[in-house]
Amino acid sequence: MKEFPSETQELQTRVQILKKKKNAVVLAHYYQEPAIKEVADFVGDSLELAKKAAQTSAGIIVFAGVHFMAETAKILNPEKKVLLPDLNAGCSLADSCEPESFRKFIEQHPDHIVVTYINCSAEIKTMSDIVCTSSNAERIINSIPKEKKIIFAPDKNLGDYLIRKTGREMLLWDGSCVVHEAFSIDKLLDLHKKYPSARIIAHPESESHILRAASYIGSTSGLIKYIAKTDWTTFIVATEAGILYDMQKKFPEKTIIPAPAKEDNSCACSECAYMKMNSLQKLHLCLKNETPEIELEERIMEKAALPIKRMLELSIEYVVQN
Numbered sequence: 001m002k003e004f005p006s007e008t009q010e011l012q013t014r015v016q017i018l019k020k021k022k023n024a025v026v027l028a029h030y031y032q033e034p035a036i037k038e039v040a041d042f043v044g045d046s047l048e049l050a051k052k053a054a055q056t057s058a059g060i061i062v063f064a065g066v067h068f069m070a071e072t073a074k075i076l077n078p079e080k081k082v083l084l085p086d087l088n089a090g091c092s093l094a095d096s097c098e099p100e101s102f103r104k105f106i107e108q109h110p111d112h113i114v115v116t117y118i119n120c121s122a123e124i125k126t127m128s129d130i131v132c133t134s135s136n137a138e139r140i141i142n143s144i145p146k147e148k149k150i151i152f153a154p155d156k157n158l159g160d161y162l163i164r165k166t167g168r169e170m171l172l173w174d175g176s177c178v179v180h181e182a183f184s185i186d187k188l189l190d191l192h193k194k195y196p197s198a199r200i201i202a203h204p205e206s207e208s209h210i211l212r213a214a215s216y217i218g219s220t221s222g223l224i225k226y227i228a229k230t231d232w233t234t235f236i237v238a239t240e241a242g243i244l245y246d247m248q249k250k251f252p253e254k255t256i257i258p259a260p261a262k263e264d265n266s267c268a269c270s271e272c273a274y275m276k277m278n279s280l281q282k283l284h285l286c287l288k289n290e291t292p293e294i295e296l297e298e299r300i301m302e303k304a305a306l307p308i309k310r311m312l313e314l315s316i317e318y319v320v321q322n
């Protein structure tokens with residue numbers, strides 16, 4: 001475990017005390033900062049967190065992640081208080097699918113089944129027939145009868161990857177994640193020359209030229225499982241850099257290198273600025289004051305719950321394998 005400064009440790013202790021006192025659970029996404037992940041009751045990817053949110057008996061859910069994830073937790077637990085440390089923690093991918101335009105798009109293709117990636121707003125989920133995550137997307141697409149036409153939104157890179165994997169024609173919404181589109185193929189290939197024995201592994205939200213260079217493509221938890229089961233010892237990882245903390249913690253004997261981003265930044269890797277809007281300080285305050293809280297209209301929660309529950313029913317553990 002990482003050694004945190006004494007002020008951080010003190011805050012972490014306060015969070016643990018508040019959690020017990022308030023019967024609260026902290027669910028944290030892999031992309032959160034280490035100080036938050038160490039006080040979380042569960043750390044996982046979107047699918048794992050949605051499952052945990054559906055199962056929890058806690059009265060308060062503090063969601064250390066981004067807005068659409070906390071919304072999903074609220075939709076699955078309408079009677080519970082769901083808190084998000086920073087309400088501005090959004091998502092470029094969710095923002096790339098605006099409800100009115102998406103409604104028109106669906107109306108233009110009325111005979112299509114609408115599959116939406118979980119990274120979208122609750123309102124978009126109300127227009128969806130079934131939700132998926134990167135862990136179960138292939139299984140969800142394959143569960144749809146072959147004669148049915150499909151709209152896939154909002155991530156065009158994941159959609160494109162799924163078309164190649166499943167052989168299904170799909171109409172793709174033109175959305176993407178700024179973080180997963182930030183990888184530089186030239187820098188990645190240069191880095192691979194420096195570490196020729198490394199395996200490049202990538203999240204399917206990455207662009208197709210990055211995916212073509214990868215030996216393995218999978219969801220966040222899929223990438224971790226891949227490292228666990230192979231004998232390879234060095235990996236170049238093309239996804240949000242927060243996951244590297246968990247990989248290094250689980251596999252201290254392996255070398256984990258972040259895939260390089262196009263722009264130079266302090267860590268030469270890709271970090272999600274939205275995810276990093278949450279901090280341990282904000283988490284502590286939100287648990288203490290029980291705000292900011294996720295609030296959704298009942299109408300939206302009822303409609304959006306259906307495609308999420310359909311996904312959960314179909315979600316036996318599944319790893320997208322290349």
Ligand code: SF4
Pocket residue numbers: 066090091092093094119177178179180240272273274275
């Ligand atoms: S990494 Fe991309 S998809 Fe994930 S929360 Fe950040 S902007 Fe959204």
